[in-house]
Amino acid sequence: MTIKDIARLSGYAVGTVSRVLNGSPNVSDEARAKVMAVVEEHHFVLNNNAKHLKQQAGSGIAIIVKGTQNLLFAPLVEQMQGLIRKRDLASLIYYIDEDENELDQALQVCRERHPQGILFLGGDLDDFRARFGGIKVPCVLVTTSAASLGFDNLSSVSTDDAAAAEFAVDRLISMGHSRIGVLGGRTDSHTAAARYGGCRASFKKHGVEFDPAVQYVPARFGMAGGYRAMGALLDQMPGLTAVFAMSDVMAVGAIRAIHDRGLRVPEDVSVMGFDGIEMGRYLTPQLTTIRQHRESIADRSVEILLRCIEEKAPAVHEMTPFGLITGESVRAL
Amino acid sequence: MTIKDIARLSGYAVGTVSRVLNGSPNVSDEARAKVMAVVEEHHFVLNNNAKHLKQQAGSGIAIIVKGTQNLLFAPLVEQMQGLIRKRDLASLIYYIDEDENELDQALQVCRERHPQGILFLGGDLDDFRARFGGIKVPCVLVTTSAASLGFDNLSSVSTDDAAAAEFAVDRLISMGHSRIGVLGGRTDSHTAAARYGGCRASFKKHGVEFDPAVQYVPARFGMAGGYRAMGALLDQMPGLTAVFAMSDVMAVGAIRAIHDRGLRVPEDVSVMGFDGIEMGRYLTPQLTTIRQHRESIADRSVEILLRCIEEKAPAVHEMTPFGLITGESVRAL
DNA sequence: TTGTAGGCGTTATCAC
DNA sequence: GTGATAACGCCTACAA
Numbered sequence: 060m061t062i063k064d065i066a067r068l069s070g071y072a073v074g075t076v077s078r079v080l081n082g083s084p085n086v087s088d089e090a091r092a093k094v095m096a097v098v099e100e101h102h103f104v105l106n107n108n109a110k111h112l113k114q115q116a117g118s119g120i121a122i123i124v125k126g127t128q129n130l131l132f133a134p135l136v137e138q139m140q141g142l143i144r145k146r147d148l149a150s151l152i153y154y155i156d157e158d159e160n161e162l163d164q165a166l167q168v169c170r171e172r173h174p175q176g177i178l179f180l181g182g183d184l185d186d187f188r189a190r191f192g193g194i195k196v197p198c199v200l201v202t203t204s205a206a207s208l209g210f211d212n213l214s215s216v217s218t219d220d221a222a223a224a225e226f227a228v229d230r231l232i233s234m235g236h237s238r239i240g241v242l243g244g245r246t247d248s249h250t251a252a253a254r255y256g257g258c259r260a261s262f263k264k265h266g267v268e269f270d271p272a273v274q275y276v277p278a279r280f281g282m283a284g285g286y287r288a289m290g291a292l293l294d295q296m297p298g299l300t301a302v303f304a305m306s307d308v309m310a311v312g313a314i315r316a317i318h319d320r321g322l323r324v325p326e327d328v329s330v331m332g333f334d335g336i337e338m339g340r341y342l343t344p345q346l347t348t349i350r351q352h353r354e355s356i357a358d359r360s361v362e363i364l365l366r367c368i369e370e371k372a373p374a375v376h377e378m379t380p381f382g383l384i385t386g387e388s389v390r391a392l
Numbered sequence: 393m394t395i396k397d398i399a400r401l402s403g404y405a406v407g408t409v410s411r412v413l414n415g416s417p418n419v420s421d422e423a424r425a426k427v428m429a430v431v432e433e434h435h436f437v438l439n440n441n442a443k444h445l446k447q448q449a450g451s452g453i454a455i456i457v458k459g460t461q462n463l464l465f466a467p468l469v470e471q472m473q474g475l476i477r478k479r480d481l482a483s484l485i486y487y488i489d490e491d492e493n494e495l496d497q498a499l500q501v502c503r504e505r506h507p508q509g510i511l512f513l514g515g516d517l518d519d520f521r522a523r524f525g526g527i528k529v530p531c532v533l534v535t536t537s538a539a540s541l542g543f544d545n546l547s548s549v550s551t552d553d554a555a556a557a558e559f560a561v562d563r564l565i566s567m568g569h570s571r572i573g574v575l576g577g578r579t580d581s582h583t584a585a586a587r588y589g590g591c592r593a594s595f596k597k598h599g600v601e602f603d604p605a606v607q608y609v610p611a612r613f614g615m616a617g618g619y620r621a622m623g624a625l626l627d628q629m630p631g632l633t634a635v636f637a638m639s640d641v642m643a644v645g646a647i648r649a650i651h652d653r654g655l656r657v658p659e660d661v662s663v664m665g666f667d668g669i670e671m672g673r674y675l676t677p678q679l680t681t682i683r684q685h686r687e688s689i690a691d692r693s694v695e696i697l698l699r700c701i702e703e704k705a706p707a708v709h710e711m712t713p714f715g716l717i718t719g720e721s722v723r724a725l
Numbered sequence: 726t727t728g729t730a731g732g733c734g735t736t737a738t739c740a741c
Numbered sequence: 742g743t744g745a746t747a748a749c750g751c752c753t754a755c756a757a
Contacts, residue, residue, distance in 0.1 A: 061734055072744045077736060087742060102526075108504050112441040112749050127460045127487060154460060154487040161436075171441050193435070263741035281673045315674040341615045341648040343676065394750055405728045410752060420726060442750035446733050 060103055061280055069097040077204060080105060111172055117196070119149035119365065120173035125181035126157045129335040130300065130308070131351065132180045135201065136356035139385035140161035146365060148175070162190035169194060172336060176364045184249045197374075202351070203250055204377035214367060216360045218351045219378040220250055224257030225264075227303050227331050227349050230383065232265050235392030236301035236329060239267070240292040242313055243305040245277045252315045254305050254333070274299075278309065285312025293320055300392060301329040307336045307348055314342075314388065325390035335384055355379040393436055402430045413438060429645050450506035450529070452482035453697065456497055458514035459490045461668040463641070464684065465513045468534065471690035472511060479698060481508070495523035502527060509697045517541065517582045530700035530707075534693045535684070536583055539709035549693045551684045552711040553583055557590030557684050558597075560664050561681050563716065565598045568725030569634035569662060572600070573625040575618060575646055576638040579612045587666070587669060607632075611642065620643025626653055633725060634662040640669045640681055647675075647721065658723035668717055677720035688712040 062080075062132050071090055079094040097103075120143050120343050120355045124132055136152065143150040151172060155164050161182045170172060170377050177198040184203065191198075192209055198213050205215035241258050244251025255275070262269035269275075273302050278288035285304055289312065292302065304310035310332035317328050324344055332339060335350030356379050366372040404423055411419050412427040415697050419624050432437070450547050457465055464625045469485065476483040489498050494515045501507060510531040517536065524531075524543055531546050538548035565696060574591050577584025588608070595602035601652075602608075606628050611621035620638055622645065627633065637643035643665035657663050657677055665672060668683030689712050699705040 062736095063734080073735085074737085074744060074746095075742080078743090081736080085742060090742075104500065104503070106442040106445070106503060106734050107500070108445040109749085110736075112439070112445055112751090113734080113736045115736095115749080127457075128463070128466050130461070133461050154485075167437060167440070168434070169436070190435075192414050282671065286578060286674065299657055311671070311674050315676060315678075318676050338615065338644070341619065341644050345648075395752095397752080404753080406737080407729075407753080408727060411727090414752080418726065439750050442733085443752075444733095446752045448733080566729090642757080 065097050069094045115175040119151050121177045122152045122163050123166050123179050124296055125161045127154045134353050135357050141160045142361040160326045162186050166193050174218040198358045199364045211374055214363050214374040215376045218381045220253035221257035223349050223381040224254035225261040228258050228261035231301045237267050238299045238300040240287045240296050240299045241275045242309055280306050282312035285309030286316045289313035289316035303331045305333050307332040307334040307339050325388050329389040331389055339345040347386040347389040348384050350384045352379045398430050402427045412516045412724050420671045450508045452484050452507055454484045454501050454507035454510045456494050456512050457487045458494045460487045464667055467686050468690050475694040480581035495519050499526050509701045532693045532697045544707055547696050547707040548709045549689055551714050553586035556682050556714040557587035558594040561591050561594035564634045571632045573629050573632045573635040575621045575642050576610055613639050615645035618642030619649045622646035622649035636664045638666050640665040640667040640672050658721050661721040680719040680722040681717050683715040683717045
């Protein structure tokens with residue numbers, strides 16, 4: 060069943076059918092009605108391969124989500140979709156796995172779907188540095204700053220990771236903690252590096268001792284990673300009273316590791332997370348954590364992208380505010 | 393950059409380039425080397441629109457995942473991908489949101505990508521009943537039984553929801569509980585209905601009282617749903633000692649609701665979950681839950697689909713074994 | 726082994 | 742307002 064069949068069955072030519080299906084104004088009401096009748100009768104849908112093969116002009120905003128399980132991304136995607144629809148634009152969403160290259164995907168999408176712009180949820184700065192040059196449409200990298208890259212069609216919207224991490228450690232220190240461990244991503248991650256820098260700044264500012272070899276344990280962002288890293292930290296830093304985990308999911312693993320050593324949270328060890336995922340509020344103890352401001356992130360990302368598209372505005376790199384969710388996993392000494 | 397450019401730059405014709413890129417054997421090593429050199433230099437990738445538009449013959453297995461956040465699906469997808477690759481087939485993964493129609497997606501994929509078969513992770517039986525007739529390739533519905541539908545190209549692989557739920561309640565009863573509440577999906581969900589039936593069978597078998605109006609609270613499958621439903625259950629069933637939540641994620645919400653009433657798990661109320669997601673083992677208390685056998689589900693799904701494709705085998709509906717993960721959230725009275 | 730050409734289903738540019 | 746027709750980028754006979 061192709062557009063040709065519809066043309067034959069409706070008594071019109073393919074051109075007219077195409078015009079009807081694409082909402083062109085140059086069609087008589089009669090033609091529109093007859094064609095639509097045939098289309099609906101056969102549940103006909105255009106073939107996107109052919110459509111996009113032919114169509115060079117871009118339409119819609121592509122959203123490339125790297126990491127389907129990232130609990131922070133789901134609400135972001137949902138909100139962005141709404142904002143894009145509100146502007147009468149289509150959104151094309153592509154979920155890719157953590158280990159796929161988001162720029163391969165983006166380049167393919169550009170070749171095949173000609174989007175007007177791209178929102179990247181998550182992504183690796185090294186990938187961007189290596190391959191983003193091939194992309195010509197305006198883009199926004201969301202949750203990671205791309206300021207250091209200097210591409211003139213790549214904006215970014217992110218939490219100020221360094222400031223937020225510094226704030227987190229400030230908080231622990233202000234509550235009387237001084238033997239504080241840090242569980243982070245591997246230092247090849249730009250995000251982890253920024254948060255790590257914030258931690259160090261806080262320790263230094265307050266004159267609190269921090270020996271990276273002992274007090275910092277890198278791990279994968281995941282419960283298992285948090286669990287193992289916390290175990291190591293407890294081994295090498297017996298007197299610790301608080302730990303800052305660079306993601307809520309790691310914090311969950313860390314809390315269990317603490318329990319498995321016969322210690323309690325927060326009585327024996329306080330745990331501060333990072334992200335503010337929904338799950339945190341259902342845990343016992345509820346997670347005390349840094350909250351990334353999802354609404355602002357989604358909002359600003361879409362806003363910036365559209366401004367770059369419609370007004371050819373230059374790329375900008377924004378930081379959105381962060382907050383503190385006071386749960387039950389941190390106590391004052 | 394198209395195949396024509398590569399042809400020009402490599403000194404060969406488009407046909408040869410196409411043959412190289414598709415791994416055809418009828419190419420000299422020299423041609424292959426020269427063409428690949430140009431291809432890699434320019435990071436050239438074929439345009440899938442054109443490729444699939446032309447290519448009617450199907451290649452690859454499509455995996456349609458409904459619900460990106462379903463913690464059960466992530467490991468299933470990963471394992472299935474591995475199994476499919478091991479058979480030298482390509483896999484095309486499509487993630488769609490919970491509220492999209494998986495059959496619209498499937499029909500589109502069939503028209504545009506011509507897969508040899510489709511694996512559906514999650515899906516609504518009503519959607520299938522209404523629209524699956526349009527699909528002609530072999531398919532497997534995973535985690536939900538499609539036996540009742542009777543399509544001859546739709547197999548299914550699932551946990552025996554009724555038996556597993558019955559087992560769960562059996563277990564609670566055998567540990568001395570008799571005032572047991574149930575938190576489930578809304579009864580329009582086939583899965584929830586099956587699990588609900590299993591619960592009732594267990595209560596009946598053991599002669600334990602069960603008044604659905606009081607002891608059963610339907611809710612959405614999610615932490616918030618579990619939290620609210622548990623609150624309601626505690627209100628209307630003051631003396632309860634145990635609750636069976638029809639998903640682990642609901643159980644997490646339920647446990648927090650119990651805590652918020654000043655009760656403890658499992659000292660005051662025991663909680664049994666369902667699914668066996670990774671998170672359960674990191675919670676405190678660790679979740680006691682029914683484990684769906686992910687490995688078997690992935691394995692059998694791929695196996696059955698390939699048998700249907702390669703040997704034109706008839707559709708089958710298999711149940712995979714389930715188990716019990718003994719955590720800390722259920723205690724003996 | 727390699728080159729050539731037709732056509733996949735659609736859109737868009739022409740005429741009419 | 743409508744109809745014919747040339748691309749879009751690729752695959753695949755078929756020819757050489």
